[in-house]
Amino acid sequence: MLTAFKTEIAPTKEQKEKIIRSIGIARFLYNHYIAYNKKLYKMYQRGLLDCKQKHFVSANDFDKYVNHKLKIKLP
Structure with a gap:
């Protein structure tokens, strides 16, 4: 049985x-x-990315993007 508070x-x-x-x-x-x-x-679908380039960003990579690029762009 599960209980909730x-x-x-x-x-x-x-x-x-x-x-x-x-x-x-x-x-x-x-x-x-x-x-x-x-x-x-x-x-990626249009063929603008190589097969070696990622067509999906993981949460960790996005966190790095936010801390290094987006943070500077949008203070």
Whole structure:
């Protein structure tokens, strides 16, 4: 049998803003990750990428992309 626990939180105004901001950032990064992979796959389908080049970016590689390139582009 599985058990579940409900927990109620009562964040302050500043904490609510930070939670909303964090969720927004996570949504932005997820959508950017999906769009980036779609772009790579379409390039692969059209023959713009070699067989040796990746047509899919893993989460770790995307994390490196975010920290080195996207972070500079969008501070």
